[in-house]
Amino acid sequence: MKALVWHGKNDVRIDNVPDPTIQDAGDIILKISSTAICGSDLHLVDGMVPTMEEGDILGHEFMGEVVEAGSSVQKFKKGDRVVVPFTIACGHCEYCNDTLYSLCDNSNPKKELAKANLGQPTSAIFGYSHMMGGFDGGQAEYVRVPYADVGPIKVPESLTDDQSLFLSDIFPTGYMAAENANIQKGDTVAIWGCGPVGQFAIQSAWMLGAERVVAIDNVPERLNMAETHGRAETIRTTDRTDVYEKLMEMTNGKGPDCCIDAVGAEAHGDSMIGKVIDKTKEVLQVPMSRPYVLQQIMMSCKKAGTVSIPGVYVGMVNEVPFGAAMNKALTFKMGQTHVQRYLKPLLEKVEKGLIDPSFIITHRLKLDEAPEAYKTFKEKKDGCIKVVLTP
Structure with a gap:
């Protein structure tokens, strides 16, 4: 598949990389329909975030269609359209039970890196360095989503991607x-x-x-x-x-x-x-x-x-x-956002017409154009405020 890959400071490229696979019974695989560039992605491009490695796939704002589900997944089936929180949470640790999902004790497999940089490990984050778990991000054609029954939320047919995508983060x-x-x-x-x-x-x-x-x-x-x-x-x-x-x-x-x-x-x-x-x-x-x-x-x-x-x-x-x-x-x-806490109530606000989050979008581009889109966003050219990419 194609994905946006980090090769070093100010060097991101579209590469061909292996397709993601189910690694745990709680995983789902998404075919990405929309993904966005976030301002915090620029910290990665600028080399400010430690523990990035060449080959890392970026992107933590994304949504798409379920194309495969692990054997223990209860909430979703093939064909469901979902939006995914940027924070990854197990759903049953002390912090998740207190709805402090971005502080999850269990989702980050690289706890020692996180402890060395932060004092204690926090939750994993898609596409945001190895101290945040080293998970592939969603600026790609497909992505693996762990703890699927805890994170994503199904998007109703009445809402477009543009109305739903930003429930992932911003x-x-x-x-x-x-x-x-x-x-x-x-x-x-x-x-x-x-x-x-x-x-x-x-x-x-x-x-x-x-x-x-x-x-x-x-x-x-x-x-x-x-x-x-x-x-x-x-x-x-x-x-x-x-x-x-x-x-x-x-x-x-x-x-x-x-x-x-x-x-x-x-x-x-x-x-x-x-x-x-x-x-x-x-x-x-x-x-x-x-x-x-x-x-x-x-x-x-x-x-x-x-x-x-x-x-x-x-x-x-x-x-x-x-x-x-x-x-x-x-x-x-x-703190990082406890996204899972807000998904349902904010989705309801969108459904009721109290807010249409799509107002923020200024640029819509193809995934292949992502490297240039990063430059436009970083340099604030062409009135760029928010970029949405489609594979």
């Missing part, structure tokens, strides 16, 4: 981000990053009772989507933008009640010291997450406010004003 991620922000009725919510997760965090903030949503980014197309589709107030960042001052002006000096970091490791900023550190770490090839958004959030958030972090961080973070966070009594909630 819609639940944006929703959990808003939920983690502890939004109360009447709150002002500030969201850094108007990429796909940020756009769904905006939508979710309204669903959870926000009175105002302020979206912060430096890409005009993303800000336009946040304004027109998300009904958000916006701040466009430039080298001269003081985000803190803007937010103080907008909130009469109080600061936002809730702040969401939907940017993560590769934030841009104008701290000269930070840029020197970034360059040093790049030369030394040591993973180092950039602190600019966290700096702004810790200084801007109101006293006793809540900070939610869905943005992916790797390695270390320097120059974070932790004193501000401590002295202002900020609450932090973060």
Whole structure:
């Protein structure tokens, strides 16, 4: 089959690779109908995530048709159309029983790599390094899905792929981000990053009772989507933008009640010291997450406010004003998304017409065009916000 394969930093290619096979009685094999490029995939391409190996198949946002099922699979049969969570969970460990699926104890077969990098192993993730399990991703013609009775959900015929695909990651991620922000009725919510997760965090903030949503980014197309589709107030960042001052002006000096970091490791900023550190770490090839958004959030958030972090961080973070966070009594909630917890309720919102997730799509391409699509997405060319690939 054809698949998008990682060959090193800034080097992804379409290769012919062996078709996946059933390896466990709980597996299913999917024929991919739609798959997407996620912003966190760019961390892999940029070489920021350790334990990647040449030959790894990328992609953790995908859906498709069941073409084969293991002997113990109960929920699905050949021909079913399903969307798959990016996190892989066993369904019966302590964390899964508490619906903390991204912290699953059993799904990651490479626990020692995860412990070495994270302290404890977390759940496996499709197509996202060997410390996350080394599972092949779904930017391919076919994919093996383990623990099939725990993860995927059947998609009704009434919904298109475009409406369903983002249940795999970015819609639940944006929703959990808003939920983690502890939004109360009447709150002002500030969201850094108007990429796909940020756009769904905006939508979710309204669903959870926000009175105002302020979206912060430096890409005009993303800000336009946040304004027109998300009904958000916006701040466009430039080298001269003081985000803190803007937010103080907008909130009469109080600061936002809730702040969401939907940017993560590769934030841009104008701290000269930070840029020197970034360059040093790049030369030394040591993973180092950039602190600019966290700096702004810790200084801007109101006293006793809540900070939610869905943005992916790797390695270390320097120059974070932790004193501000401590002295202002900020609450932090973060983590990979417990997608399985949100699949059914968010699917119901789509079915009821409360949201059509397809609004995020700007580019539809064939799988063969994936390497070029990565470049377009990374460089934010042609108004690119979200790419969907079809084999």
